[in-house]
Amino acid sequence: MRSIGIRRALRRVFRPEKAPPPRTGRPLALVYRGPASIPGCSEAVAGLLEASRWGFDVRYTGPHEEIPLTAEALAGAAVYAQPGGGDLARGYRHLRRLRGPLRDFVARGGRYLGFCLGGYLAGATPGFALLPGDTDQYIVTPGATVEGEEDTLVDVRWRGRNRSVFFQDGPCFLLEPGNEATVLATYPNGAVAALVTPYGAGRVAVVGPHPEATDDWFSDAGLPVRQAQDLGLDLVDAAMAG
Numbered sequence: 001m002r003s004i005g006i007r008r009a010l011r012r013v014f015r016p017e018k019a020p021p022p023r024t025g026r027p028l029a030l031v032y033r034g035p036a037s038i039p040g041c042s043e044a045v046a047g048l049l050e051a052s053r054w055g056f057d058v059r060y061t062g063p064h065e066e067i068p069l070t071a072e073a074l075a076g077a078a079v080y081a082q083p084g085g086g087d088l089a090r091g092y093r094h095l096r097r098l099r100g101p102l103r104d105f106v107a108r109g110g111r112y113l114g115f116c117l118g119g120y121l122a123g124a125t126p127g128f129a130l131l132p133g134d135t136d137q138y139i140v141t142p143g144a145t146v147e148g149e150e151d152t153l154v155d156v157r158w159r160g161r162n163r164s165v166f167f168q169d170g171p172c173f174l175l176e177p178g179n180e181a182t183v184l185a186t187y188p189n190g191a192v193a194a195l196v197t198p199y200g201a202g203r204v205a206v207v208g209p210h211p212e213a214t215d216d217w218f219s220d221a222g223l224p225v226r227q228a229q230d231l232g233l234d235l236v237d238a239a240m241a242g
Contacts, residue, residue, distance in 0.1 A: 053237075079239070109202050
């Protein structure tokens with residue numbers, strides 16, 4: 001979940017382009033764009049997917065996009081990505097009718113990518129229940145290094161490397177004992193910051209911070225730029241593996 005500067009919202013809220021019908025021959029990656037997201041968040045996730053090595057045909061899906069978010073649309077996709085947004089309860093109200101179709105999509109072999117709010121939505125209270133456990137705000141965990149909801153940087157340890165990543169009230173992930181998840185990153189207090197887990201025949205990859213953040217996110221928030229796209233690409237690779 002994140003807020004963004006008025007300048008970026010104004011720059012991106014007017015989007016003249018309409019996604020053409022998906023081309024054939026390339027794996028389709030659907031990125032949600034709609035009332036449960038914030039201008040700039042969907043576009044950053046789309047840019048990350050386009051930069052990956054998987055050759056995705058990246059398209060937006062949502063109530064005002066050419067590709068509506070339906071079970072039929074998901075059936076033709078390899079990946080569904082849920083970007084950052086605002087409040088969890090409000091976001092879930094917009095998306096709860098997709099709970100069943102999204103669970104079916106992943107169980108049949110699809111990939112779910114969740115960034116910040118998309119990570120919260122992968123949990124169960126409320127959410128799509130795609131994780132072997134649930135989510136919580138990192139900022140309320142004991143020993144959290146971030147205490148407020150403002151845009152900031154958070155330190156994580158990603159596959160043994162220390163990194164600083166853009167952060168705004170992102171989740172940590174609470175895993176049940178005996179789960180099959182692979183933890184990709186932890187916060188300094190040991191809480192899980194990113195993971196990948198099987199779900200049926202598919203995979204779910206989620207992250208609390210924003211490795212997809214572009215330079216303007218940092219400048220709009222008055223933060224030093226700490227690019228972490230390589231971590232986002234690692235998340236995509238982890239989702240697609242297997």
